[in-house]
Amino acid sequence: MNQAPYIASEIAPLLATRELSSREITQSFLARIERLDPSIRAFISWDGDLAMQAAAQVDEQRAAGQKLGPWAGMPISIKDILCTTDADTTCGSRILQKYRSPFDAHLVTKLRESGLVVLGKTNLDEFAMGGSTETGFMGPSHNPWDLSRTCGGSSGGSAASVASAMSPLSIGTDTGGSIRQPAAFCGVCGLKPTYGRVSRYGLIAYASSLDQAGPFGHTVADLAQLLQVIAGHDKRDSTSLAVPVDDYVGAIDEPLASVKIGVIREHIDDPGLDPEVREAMVATIDQYKKMGCSIVDISLPNTKYAIATYYIIAPSEASSNLSRFDGAHYGFRAPVNSDQVYAMAAGSKALSPLDQMYSHSRSQGFGSEVKRRIMLGTYTLSEGYFDAYYLKALKVRRLIRQDYDNAFGSVDVVLGPTTPTPAFRLGEKVNDPVTMYLEDLFTVGANLAGIPALSMPVGKTKSGLPIGAQIQGPPLAESKLLQIAHAYQKAVGFQPELPASVC
Numbered sequence: 001m002n003q004a005p006y007i008a009s010e011i012a013p014l015l016a017t018r019e020l021s022s023r024e025i026t027q028s029f030l031a032r033i034e035r036l037d038p039s040i041r042a043f044i045s046w047d048g049d050l051a052m053q054a055a056a057q058v059d060e061q062r063a064a065g066q067k068l069g070p071w072a073g074m075p076i077s078i079k080d081i082l083c084t085t086d087a088d089t090t091c092g093s094r095i096l097q098k099y100r101s102p103f104d105a106h107l108v109t110k111l112r113e114s115g116l117v118v119l120g121k122t123n124l125d126e127f128a129m130g131g132s133t134e135t136g137f138m139g140p141s142h143n144p145w146d147l148s149r150t151c152g153g154s155s156g157g158s159a160a161s162v163a164s165a166m167s168p169l170s171i172g173t174d175t176g177g178s179i180r181q182p183a184a185f186c187g188v189c190g191l192k193p194t195y196g197r198v199s200r201y202g203l204i205a206y207a208s209s210l211d212q213a214g215p216f217g218h219t220v221a222d223l224a225q226l227l228q229v230i231a232g233h234d235k236r237d238s239t240s241l242a243v244p245v246d247d248y249v250g251a252i253d254e255p256l257a258s259v260k261i262g263v264i265r266e267h268i269d270d271p272g273l274d275p276e277v278r279e280a281m282v283a284t285i286d287q288y289k290k291m292g293c294s295i296v297d298i299s300l301p302n303t304k305y306a307i308a309t310y311y312i313i314a315p316s317e318a319s320s321n322l323s324r325f326d327g328a329h330y331g332f333r334a335p336v337n338s339d340q341v342y343a344m345a346a347g348s349k350a351l352s353p354l355d356q357m358y359s360h361s362r363s364q365g366f367g368s369e370v371k372r373r374i375m376l377g378t379y380t381l382s383e384g385y386f387d388a389y390y391l392k393a394l395k396v397r398r399l400i401r402q403d404y405d406n407a408f409g410s411v412d413v414v415l416g417p418t419t420p421t422p423a424f425r426l427g428e429k430v431n432d433p434v435t436m437y438l439e440d441l442f443t444v445g446a447n448l449a450g451i452p453a454l455s456m457p458v459g460k461t462k463s464g465l466p467i468g469a470q471i472q473g474p475p476l477a478e479s480k481l482l483q484i485a486h487a488y489q490k491a492v493g494f495q496p497e498l499p500a501s502v503c
């Protein structure tokens, strides 16, 4: 079937030379959303009129001969946890279902200033807590490679929107793997930048010491270009790094000279690793050897504590961050039961109307996974348990960071699988939190250490499910990661494919 261009780096030159207008390309993606989203359900909301207006504006600027950025007029989707003034920002939660932000997230402003055209907001696990995009109020998104399977999470809608060519690019967020795992499951590329490389201003917080936003695209070159747009210091986010932004786009084509890649033994030898994923990893390692890279085994001995550490720190921070959703300040407010108000006035020990409003708004507004994490986090921060859990977890976090520091003393980057298995079935793990949490085994380390990590497709299973490899590097080594990943895609002649369900 004759397919309209859907890869950002192939669309860009057509836009620049005016062979294609932004209105035409935006229209073609909107038509795909209309046609495909009823089965994929990648979007929580989209607004064709707004997108077409933004596209028309870029077309006018281009026609007037204005100097525009390389991606002016390019459509993009955005995870619905990043604030936008012209659409609701729901976080996939009933509690924020009708929340309209008075400001755009910093990175959304950057996208708009660069002329990117926002198509809509993508589905996620509620407040980004999950690994399957099943826990939000809208229900699951589906993996375009097999609609009965998860597209991963929590940025599953973003990954699925790119994999199904409903958008050439997307922005997701990654607190413990939420960009990389969905990228791996959907056969696209995704990058979690160094903590602080992209501003978190206007990114609704899940776990503030771990959250980071980053790009999705079909190719590593797409990631480089999109990171170039969104990276940089922002004085409104005190954790954003005041260091210059590299030339990512220039870096990817630099030759790979004497690159040393560490293979994470604990990840490759993990007994839970799916044999087909292991096979794909062995082939990827061989490919890098062929390309002249030296491959050495490295060990991250504290990996075994990563899940436990993450699932103490993240819920602790979440319990505190989510306390602001109380029915009084934002979004959903449960009605107060007037019988109870009268009962209280008559001397009953019922909750006061205010406490009742808080309690009912939160118990009706949050879903069960979010409640589980708020309770876990409240427990680990409570007096008597703080030292045993939270403080201990912070110490182990430091050890995990040291493991990486030691590894990067002898290698440039480390390589391993992104996920233990390919995409699992919808409904398979959502009622078994511990099994779901184990999915994050290979991804949470990068968030705990604050380092950049990228996932790219490196093959498929016999049944046609994508497999992802993860490359992690030292803080601010995004250029290196992109260069090494791009070299792989060039060497194997990587060509993004569309799943049959969305052709």
Ligand code: GLN
Pocket (backbone or CB within 6 Å): 128, 129, 130, 131, 153, 154, 173, 174, 175, 176, 177, 178, 179, 206, 314, 440
């Ligand atoms: N699956 C992890 C969790 O549930 C990661 C989520 C994320 O990165 N936002 O916390």
